[in-house]
Amino acid sequence: MFHVKSPGEALKLILECCPDVKKEEQIPILDALGRILSRDVVADSDVPGFNRSTVDGFALSARDTFGASESMPAMLLNVGEVIMGQTPDFSVGKGQCAYVPTGGELPKGCDACVMVEYTEQYDDGYVYIHEPSAPGKHVVTRASDIKEGQIVLERGRTLRAQDIGALAASGVAEVYVYSKIKVAVMSTGDELIQPGEKQDGAKMYDVNSPVIASEMRSLPCEPVLCGVVSDDYDSLLIAAQKAVSSCDVLVISGGSSVGVADMTSKIIDDLGGPGVFIHGIAVKPGKPTIVGLAGKVPVFGLPGHPVSAYFIFKLFVMPLLRKMCGAGDEKKYGVPAKAASHIPSNHGREEYLPVRIIGADGGYLAQPVMGESGLITTLSSADGYIRISREKEGIKSGEDVMVYQF
Helix, strand or coil, X not given: CCECECHHHHHHHHHHHCCCCXXXXXXXXXXCCCCEECXXXXXXXXXXXXXXXXXXXXXXXXXXXXXXXCCCCEEEEEEEECCCCCCCCCECCCCEEEXXXXXXXXXXXXXXXXXXXXXXXXXXXXXEXXXXXXXXXXXXXXXXXXXXXXXXXXXXXXXXXXXXXXXXXXXXXXXXXXXXXXXXXXXXXXXXXXXXXXXXXXXXXXXXXXXXXXXXXCCCEEEEEEEEECCCHHHHHHHHHHHHHHCCEEEEECCCCCCCCCCHHHHHHHCCCEEEEEECECEECCCCCEEEEECCEEEEEECCCHHHHHHHHHHHHHHHHHHHCCCCCCCCCEEEEEECCCEECCCCCEEEEEEEXXXXXXXXXXXXXXXXXXXXXXXXXXXXXXXXCCCCCEXXXXXXXXXXEC
């Protein structure tokens, strides 16, 4: 029989007993999207490295435009033109200005710019300014974005496209990131075949491997698909031994219930100590879950039913993968809603129920998506799930719930 753990006990054991594998590598920033920084990135120069204009217009000293208007423009001598990408070799004095394109460096003596739309020229060498300016107007000053020695991005950050832009602006070409976690994914069952193969008799397509491999890609994890393994001890042991010798984690779906053909628990023990330390979690779906260690490699035995396998992977395996790859705890943002109908539940087991989110009266309703744990369409037609605690025997229609979106 199972020695069932509560969900909290199980997750705590998993995170405490399984190793924290964080290796690092240096990669180009163009390959770094979605990767996690293993070191702080420190700027070795100011960004921008010079005072620059944000408009096409004229660089000048703002005090020379005070009181300017269309009826009484400020008349400034044009002393030059700034070339993009070049530092001006001239300065601007009192009563003078210089043309500057957007992004061009301001000449010495300038503290503001005026848009060309608010100026006029009459081929007399002067520029007539119709609008007063102020110091700093239409100007980005040196180091206003990033200062030399400043931490641009901190260790542990998952890099987004805009973060890559910040790195590029700082002149960073490569970064140190945590190496990807290799996760072996294996499905067991003589009834399973691969998608694409011809379905004969009582055969079923393997759903769990594609779902699990896809879910983990939200992290810097590399799924290693081991395919479908026959329900016999020798085949499963050989496949598992190969997986743990080359991967950081092994996930086996199927063969976790108590039964003649269910050998996952024995396989994990026979891979080498310390073996199984969890067999059964007080959750629905997914009670017959197995967790163990083969040396330092965590091994999970997930239920064969797709909905059960998905929830167990998401709620118990993914937190470990986040720890191992340096991602930290997941930030869960729930959507407050009200139960659209009465939902019975099993007292004593924490339950995760797929729901649709329906807008109603300025708020949201959580509509249960009912189905058996073997029907993957239960998940594909849901927006998220609600959690029903072990202490509750159900949820009443109209009761407040929190929907965690997939």
